[in-house]
Amino acid sequence: MSALTRPWGHLTLAGKIILPLVGLVIALTLLLLLGVATGVIPALVLFGGSLVGANLPIVRFIVAASAILLMTVPTAFVIIYMEMKFIAFINMRLGPNRIGPWGTLQSTIHGFKVLAKEDFTPTGVDVPVFTLAPVVVYLSAVMTLLVLPFAPGLVGVDMNIGLLYFFGIGGLNVVGLLMAGWSSFNKYSLIGGLRAAAQVISYELPLTLGVVGVIMLAGTMSLNQIVLLQAGSFLDWFVFQQPLGFLIFFIAAVAEGNRAPFDLTEADSEIVAGFATEYSGMRFGFFFFAEYVAVFILSGLITVLFFGGWNAPLDLNPLLNWAGLSVNTGLDFGRLGVGLLFLIALGPVVGTLLLALPFWMLRSDWSVLKSLVIGFLLFNLLIMGAVGLYLAISFEAVVGLFWFIAKTYVFVFVFVWMRGTLPRVRIDQLMGFAWKWLLPAALLNLFVTALAVITVDAIR
Amino acid sequence: MTADATRIRSLDDPTLFVDTPATIYDAVPPYPPRSEREAEFYHLRDGELLINLGPQHPSTHGVLRVVLKIDGERVVDLDPVLGYLHRGVEKICENGDWHHAISNCDPLEYVASMFSEAMPVLACEKLLDLEVPRRAEYIRVLAWELNRIASHALFVGWLALDLGGLTPILYSFIERDEIVEMLAALTGQRLLFNYLRIGGVNGDLNHEFMSRLGDWMSHAAEQLDNNQKLLNENEIFVRRTKGLGTLDRETALRLCMTGPPLRATGIPYDVRRAHPYSVYPELEFRIPTREEGDSYARYQLHLDEARESIHIIDQVLHQMPDGPVMAQIPRLIRPRPGRAWIAIESPRGQYGCFAISDGSDQPFRLRIRDPSYFNLQAVGVLTPGNLIADTMAIMASLDPIMGGIDK
């Protein structure tokens, strides 16, 4: 609020941009309410429906892009919280435990904190480059999300060159890091930026070559197709056909994401914070978010390429059918008629009261209100569970999303685990490892895979 | 220099918040070189870059500033700049009486302050020819050895932290915290104990201390082994420390090094054995040495020494005599005029004190010889030719404490 009471001239650049936007948003909201109330907007929507139908790919792209841009922030929040909590566990500390239950809102508060901090531009920096660098890094991370298949049908754009797009756009982040390092007018930043350039470029090679085996087996570069090819049980996953490829890809991915033990670009005990030394406020926040989004994306890519993407490890449907547990998902709400209205009106009240009753009876020291609140919360949880179950049974996208997220977070956990356990490698060891070990291993993997593919084709 | 030039600018000063225009700051200091070495250091060849490591840097263990001359990632030369924590303890000691000197010397080695506060105490006792009660001597040795383990535990954590490992320092702090809590029960302080007194110690062993000590002794050795498992066989840690910053015996002696860095080169120089003080002649312990002289050897040596200290504590507890813990001394101490030199083995090497008394109640001169001050010089010899990241590994393995270095 202090921004509102401050004279215009005292605001920072960000403040000057954000303040009119806030006014604009309020005005638009009021207009929207007015439009709905007067019936103008429903009419427009009816008209627009035909317009959308005519331009489906563009609309689809816009929706996907906005959804992906929006999902990065909560994803980063979750991973940051996870990292704080898991590293605390490894360190035998408590970790965040003050804000929200078990400190779960800690990273949200961190997000607000970086927003509220002064966006500081030091003397002597190259201002346009300095300002653009975090955006480049962030966007290069976010844009790769567009081709990641989360679930059947839930993919931003199903490109036939998805993997190529991924590496092409993902490789752009080194430009951002170099921009940050160069423009910061700080020797630590410069060293950090140059380290980033050397490291990311060196590890691009094993990263890409490690995947070529998968591309050869799959015969396509579309990530969606690669996942579809791994359908079935977990034995169909590519990790069992490409163990060496997976190992190379995983190590290179850790280096590509600038994560420990390869976090040389922001080695805090050596070069303070590397390329991010001079950044503060939301600009630093962009780097920070980009790092965690990159962790998510790389874990997601490992899942997609080697661990079957959204496919369940075992197909449970035959098992359920054998046990006679077939579920009828064709529930028609229309058949309930007036009963539906009664259900909607009375269900919450009766449910809440029923759930509150045992608490009120068993805990004499609790007030009625407290029991009611508990009952209401429990009722909501139950309903959410029921709805989730229903969705999971009726739409395979929900099950797919569940498996994708679950597998991805296993790898996110491995990233965090490594950060808590391992010391940092040195720059010469890092480069030597990439060029002397990973690259020859990737080439060997490529050669063996090619040989196997040809042999199998010849036998057939 | 006039008083006006050194005046702190007040907040009302209109020039205080005026933006300075962008300037390209010159790396070379704004005064003519004061020595041959400085002139040579600030003469940059093509492609060389000066970079300030500190005084505000995560891994300089305090407010040390090191000017690095780098060529790419490789360190060509370096110049440590001290004085950011200089308080003039020696001068302050000359202006207080002998008792004041104890608490003035306390914050010198703030990680193991039981050693630095012993300096004026032992020196004054030597000037007075004072016989300290045997129980007090045993309690001193107990406190010293406990503090040595606490300090060595932190060393391991710091070394790992400077190599980028986040976890070992927390494990170290668990061990250190048990000892520090124990000493807090004994002395009333967690960090700067102010426990030793001229003629004895400030209070006998109490119940809480003994029960905490008993608890800790029951799992100390096991805990030490557990904590180092994380690092000992860690490929990255071993590769980053082995063969790094290798010192040979001759160089170590010429650099006036003492303590673990010297013993890691194979010279068994330990003041406890070379020049016994207190009740160390009555105790049985080994002086661990290593032959390699590199960072890894120094790390291993610290662990060996911590184990020896546990062994010493065990003996001290068994041999602890009864009796008073303070000698009968006057409140105002006026040693006869004379000079006294004492040295003890601190976790970082030989802590020494040279005291001159002129017969008054104040020390005429109290010179403190800090081991990390002399050990830190080795950075200038060991680092050139290595990478920037190795500077931290070498510096951490020498275990400098800026409180003592800057006095």
Added chain:
Amino acid sequence: MLLSPPRARRDTTEIRVSTAHASDVMRTLHDDPEFGFDILADVCGVDTGDHMQVVYHLWSAASPDWLRVIVDELPRDDPRVPSVTFLWKGAEWGEREAYDMFGIIFEGNRDLRRIYMPPDYESFPLRKDFYLADDAPRSPGQGFRHMERVHDPSTATPDLLIRRSKLR
């Protein structure tokens, strides 16, 4: 060569040498296998009030006792002493500290500059004519802010006011 016969008290033997012989004495102590003093425990300066001293403490594996070498009777206005950095490179910082605190010039030290005090500092804080601010009652009436007083031997505080060691 020695200014006075060696004195031994408890575990320390003390010899006093003049500036002219300091270098030779230290070299002999270090190089001669009969002595073999290869550990330089400490080097420091002392201002006795009348003159300056440089004190070395040495240890040798041959005997358990400490050897104290005092290079004595350096004039207060221009104290100069040969450096021992050619024997112990580690003495460099010890000598820098003695220079910083007492203004003793060690000839042959390649890096003789201030180590604690800022480069533009002009006094030598551990000299006996440097008074601390809270030492005002004892200072010769020059007020509280005495820390930054330029040390100039010609206008130095009257001799009477300097605290002197009664030690010989």
